[in-house]
Amino acid sequence: MEVVVTKSAGFCFGVKRAVEQVYEQVREGKKVYTYGSIAHNETVVRELEEQGVTVLESREELERLTEGTVIIRAHGVPEEIYGLLEAKGIEYVDATCPFVQRIHETVQEQSAQGRRIVIIGNSGHPEVEGTKGWTKTPAIVIETPEQAQNFEAKKGEKLCIVAQTTFNYKKFQDLVEIFRKKGYDIIVANTICNATQERQSEATRLAARADVMIVIGGTHSSNTRKLYELCRSECENTYYIQTLEDLQLELPNSVELVGITAGASTPNKIIEEVQNYVRINF
Ligand code: F3S
Numbered sequence: 001m002e003v004v005v006t007k008s009a010g011f012c013f014g015v016k017r018a019v020e021q022v023y024e025q026v027r028e029g030k031k032v033y034t035y036g037s038i039a040h041n042e043t044v045v046r047e048l049e050e051q052g053v054t055v056l057e058s059r060e061e062l063e064r065l066t067e068g069t070v071i072i073r074a075h076g077v078p079e080e081i082y083g084l085l086e087a088k089g090i091e092y093v094d095a096t097c098p099f100v101q102r103i104h105e106t107v108q109e110q111s112a113q114g115r116r117i118v119i120i121g122n123s124g125h126p127e128v129e130g131t132k133g134w135t136k137t138p139a140i141v142i143e144t145p146e147q148a149q150n151f152e153a154k155k156g157e158k159l160c161i162v163a164q165t166t167f168n169y170k171k172f173q174d175l176v177e178i179f180r181k182k183g184y185d186i187i188v189a190n191t192i193c194n195a196t197q198e199r200q201s202e203a204t205r206l207a208a209r210a211d212v213m214i215v216i217g218g219t220h221s222s223n224t225r226k227l228y229e230l231c232r233s234e235c236e237n238t239y240y241i242q243t244l245e246d247l248q249l250e251l252p253n254s255v256e257l258v259g260i261t262a263g264a265s266t267p268n269k270i271i272e273e274v275q276n277y278v279r280i281n282f
Contacts, residue, residue, distance in 0.1 A: 002256065004206060004257065004258070004260070006199070006203050008202050009216075009262040010263075014099065014100070015074050015264070017074070018038050018073050019038055019267075022048060023051075031069065032053045032068065033053070033054050034048070034070070035062060035070055035077060038055075038071065038073050038095075039267075047267075067090075068090070068091070069092065070093070071095055072093070073096075076104060076126075076131070077130045077133065079108075082094075097165070100127060103131055107119075107131055107134050107135045111137045114137070115160040115187065116139070116153065117131075117160050118141075118151075119161075119164065121143065121163060122141075122167075123141040123143055128164050131162070131164075145174065148175045149178060151182075157184075158184070158185040158187075159179065159184050159187070160186070160189065161186055161187070163190060196264065203227050203231055206261065209259070211254070211255040213234075213235040213238040213258075213259045214239045214247070215227050215231055215239065215240050215241070216261070216262040216270055217264075218242060219242060221265055223265075224264075224265075227263055235259070244274050258278055260274060
């Protein structure tokens with residue numbers, strides 16, 4: 001029997017990289033702080049806390065800090081946060097995802113050339129707030145068709161549209177279309193990251209070949225639920241579990257391929273545990 005785990009299961013590249021950077025600093029014996037939680041997963045945050053890592057929940061907490069190493073998470077932060085850390089002389093490790101960094105560069109460049117930045121994304125989302133903090137002209141965040149309709153550029157104003165990396169592509173296209181119809185001078189940078197899309201299509205492809213499919217992720221994780229539904233539509237024997245303890249697997253001899261995938265906030269350790277369990281026990 002073959003057990004196959006999708007390559008894109010679990011953390012995306014950016015989050016994986018940020019988590020690794022935290023562990024690296026811990027190994028070096030540093031007192032580590034993360035500016036915001038590094039991944040939306042309780043197990044990860046708890047484990048890091050056990051290693052002495054503290055989550056700074058706000059800018060005020062960061063301001064009060066006098067020691068240690070601060071990790072900037074994959075979402076990125078406004079430019080002024082770097083200034084604050086440097087002014088305080090606090091050591092930091094920048095784990096901003098390179099894809100997010102590219103957005104910061106784009107908005108910085110384009111706004112410096114006088115374009116107004118339109119961020120298509122969820123207002124208040126840390127990544128969007130971070131991006132806003134890199135523009136030279138005030139940015140505007142657009143989330144809904146109504147907001148796009150109501151937007152009016154100033155006379156002669158040029159725009160540059162970027163997207164939050166996790167924004168839905170179809171919705172992004174629709175909103176851009178509204179701006180195009182207004183006849184503005186716009187530059188559009190599709191900055192949506194395809195990590196989610198890739199995870200879903202890889203899982204669907206594997207589920208289509210698998211006799212049994214295991215989907216790992218939190219019950220409240222909407223991206224895991226979506227993965228489960230996609231896999232279930234290809235493979236009737238699809239199991240949705242949070243951790244190995246939930247797995248009650250009975251595999252008849254006829255099973256030749258067991259597929260495993262996981263939602264975006266599932267740590268590697270849990271995926272490996274499930275994978276080893278299936279390999280050893282069946
Ligand atoms: Fe992840 Fe970076 Fe994409 S954090 S979702 S790989 S933009």
